[in-house]
Every structure is written in C-alpha cells, then in structure tokens.
Amino acid sequence: MSLGTLWTIPIQPQGKRIRAAAAFAGLQLDLPESYVHFQDNKKPEFLAKFPHGKIPALETKDGFRVFETTAIARYIAALAPNSTLLPSDPKDAALVDQWISVADTEILAPSNLVNQMCRGMFQYTKPVHTTFTERALRGLTTVENHLATNTFLVGERITLADITLASVVQRASSVVLDAESRKKFPNTFRHAETIVNQPALKEIFGPIEYPEKALQFVPPPKEKKEAKPAAAPAPKAEKKPKKEEEDDEDIDLVPKEEPKAKNPLDSLPKSSFNLEDWKRAYSNKETRGAGGSLEWFYENFDKEGFSVWRIDYKYNDELTAVFMSSNLIGGLFARLEASRKYLFGSVGVLGEANNSVISGILITRGQDIQPTVEVAPDWESYTFKKLDLSNAEDKSFFEAANAWDLQIDGKKWADGKNFK
Incomplete structure (x- = not known):
C-alpha cells in the first residue's frame, strides 16, 4: 500500500535517499506520472500544498504534507520503528x-x-x-x-x-x-x-560510477576559421623596377581579413529604441519615480523591435552560499559578451544561503531570446519566459527586477548583477 506521493528528481542524491529509506522500511512511495521541475512546482495547485515551491515534497494519503529532504526521510524512517x-x-x-x-x-x-x-x-x-x-x-x-x-x-x-x-x-x-x-x-x-x-x-x-579522472571543466571550443582554398599560381609578370617589386611583395604578404559574418539580429528593421541609451539611462537615473529610468523606458520602448524576458535558473535546489550564486550570474554574463550590443540584463539572487533562487529579466533585440543567449554554453541551464508589459503581473516583475527589490515566494533580493 502506498504511503503517498513524493515529488522529487529521482537521480539526485536527495531523491534517492528518501526513496531508499522508504524501500528499506517496507513502505511504498508513488512518484507523479510526470513532473517538470521549475514548471510544475510553480503551478498554483502545487504552491497551494507547498507554498515554498521546493522539492523533495511529500503528501501522504491522509493529507499530511512535508518538504525538506531530512525532514521527509526522518518521518518515513519513524513510521517503521523495526527497520x-x-x-x-x-x-x-x-x-x-x-x-x-x-x-x-x-x-x-x-x-x-x-x-x-x-x-x-x-x-x-x-x-x-x-x-x-x-x-x-x-x-x-x-x-x-x-x-x-x-x-x-x-x-x-x-x-x-x-x-x-x-x-x-x-x-x-x-x-x-x-x-x-x-x-x-x-x-x-x-x-x-x-x-x-x-x-x-x-x-x-543503481551502480556507483568509478571514473578514471575527476570531473574537469572543459572550456567551450573556439570557432575555427575555415581554411582558404589554395590560390592558382599567378601568371609570370614582367620584371618591374626594384622599388615597385618590393612594394608588391609587401602587399602580397599582408593577409586579407575575411569579412565578418553578419549577425541575423542586425538584419532586423531599424528600431526607434536605442539599447545603449537605455543602459545609460538605467545607470544614471533613479530606477523608480518621476524622471527615473523606468519612466524613460516606457516612453521609448519599441515592443516590435525588442522583447523582455524573465530568466530563471533551473537548479536552485543546488545553490548554497549567496556569493557563489552571484558568481554564477557573473559567469553567465561573462559568456554573453558576444551579445552585449543586443542585450541588457538585471538578474539577482533572492533568499539566503541554502535557500535561494536566481531570477531576473533580460531585454533583447528581436522577439526570440535564443539567438542572443546561445553564445553562452550554459544558457540551457536557465528557463526563459517572454513578458507582456501590458500585463500587470509581468510589468510588476519587470520593474522589481530592475529596481533590485524583487521578491519571489517570500525570498528577498540578496545580491545581483547587471549586464549592460
């Protein structure tokens, strides 16, 4: 007979620990038929049961609910004292x-x-x-x-x-x-x-892995330029005066630069919204209030040429110290350098050590976020949701992220970084 439903990620140590404790105690736990992290645990029906939105989370058949790994494991262990x-x-x-x-x-x-x-x-x-x-x-x-x-x-x-x-x-x-x-x-x-x-x-x-080498960081490969095809031998020219011949040789020895590939975002119709002007306004004005940067933004924003996105980290359960989470944001921004002319960001760490989330906003050229963020190898560690600034909730989120007073599920803004 099942004790109840456990929301978890089965491959993580925390999920394995709870399921193993139940199995060793002779108790059965059901896993949801489908669970998508950072989607299902943000839905109203989940938050109604577990307001913190955190997993692992357990709901028993008699309606008892508890989250946090150790608390769940201890509760399960206590149900089978003979174990x-x-x-x-x-x-x-x-x-x-x-x-x-x-x-x-x-x-x-x-x-x-x-x-x-x-x-x-x-x-x-x-x-x-x-x-x-x-x-x-x-x-x-x-x-x-x-x-x-x-x-x-x-x-x-x-x-x-x-x-x-x-x-x-x-x-x-x-x-x-x-x-x-x-x-x-x-x-x-x-x-x-x-x-x-x-x-x-x-x-x-499952089995314990025994790799020969510990996990190492592998820098993303640099793009290699395609080799030019060998040029056909030039026809023999008449001998020129020495000075001219030297000049010609110098010219031939100077490598000609290949034209840089044009970014597809440059081909978009010209926009009335100047992202660099926004970055200056954001840096030099108060964020809220009359004459502030948000007022400037709404007066100048071109929703056809630019779009606003919410960004959330997928692995908040693994976050520990706030400064380490802030460094994670800084690392992402460093790897977005190639998209600087197309992108603005305000992203923060909300909460406290071992109980935090990473969230914020991005403003990008065009209506698709991927061409801007895929230059960072770790972009798929984040989720992106387009915001509609005519929607009150989305607008409030956008303003709070810019003002660094955003709160999510009671977690207050602890630290943050801007990409500008």
Missing part, C-alpha cells in the same frame, strides 16, 4: 543526525559546487575548484577514519545515516574523485557498496 533506521537511544539518534550533517554539508555541498562549476553554470576558477574539492576530500577522510573500525556509521545495523552517506558518496565518486584518490577511501566505498547493493535498494541507487 532500525532511527535508533531509539537518544545518543545514537544524535549520532545519526551528526553523520547526516557531515555527509550533506562537508561532502555533498562542495561536490555539488564543483559539479555546477565544471558544467559551466557559473564562472570557472581553478582555486575555487581546488578549495571545494579539498573540502569534500576532508569530509570523506573523516568518514573513512570512522569506518576503519566500524561496519556502519552508528551501531551494528543500517540507519538513515548510512543511506544518506551512500547517496552522497555515489555523487562524490563521479565528481571529485579519480582512480588514485579513491584508493584513500577503501572503507568508505566498501560501506557505500554494501548499502547500494541491498536487495531493496539496488534498483533505486
């Missing part, structure tokens, strides 16, 4: 919470940041990559030392801490560990293999 997932002894219960915290904050969080950075979700810097890899390895070392003399993390049976650690090690193994560094953690991987290969859990976890 040993939650020890009855207060000291052992505290140790379970301790190891869950170590796994989440000292291993999973830095591994997720490395994963995001190497996938181009924010600006890559080698020192940051090194720092967070070392932090994850430090957490793994703490676990390794403990498991050198213990079969499981707490006591002699599998607890929620063991399931949590296995889900985290599975992620870390594919991100921050190479073949050589894995040799330092034999007890940790012995433990993880024991958990993921439990008969009730094997299908949920």
